[in-house]
Amino acid sequence: MDVPGELVLSGGRRISVRIVNLGQLGALVSIADLEVAILEGERAALTHPRLDEAGNAVDEILETAGAVVRVDLDFAEAGVSRHMAMYFDGGASP
DSSP: OOEEEEEEEGGGOEEEEEEEEEOSSEEEEEEOOOSSOOOTTOEEEEEEEEEOTTSOEEEEEEEEEEEEEEEEEEEETTEEEEEEEEEOOSOOOO
């Protein structure tokens, strides 16, 4: 999967992301913007496409809240990017 999304963090921080993996319990996203701080344990909301029963993205856009559970950097020949894993815990938005 490689679809665009948006991550909303506390304090009105918004970051464009690429959704690498999306499921019922969470998501893995790739982030090119390294300037905005993202901390493990903080609340976030992810804007993403709804998945159909087969796991394919459909046109409907949802926003799902959860907790940031992992943040790491990827050093590749194309440049540095950041990956973030998010757990959809059903809690409040940031």
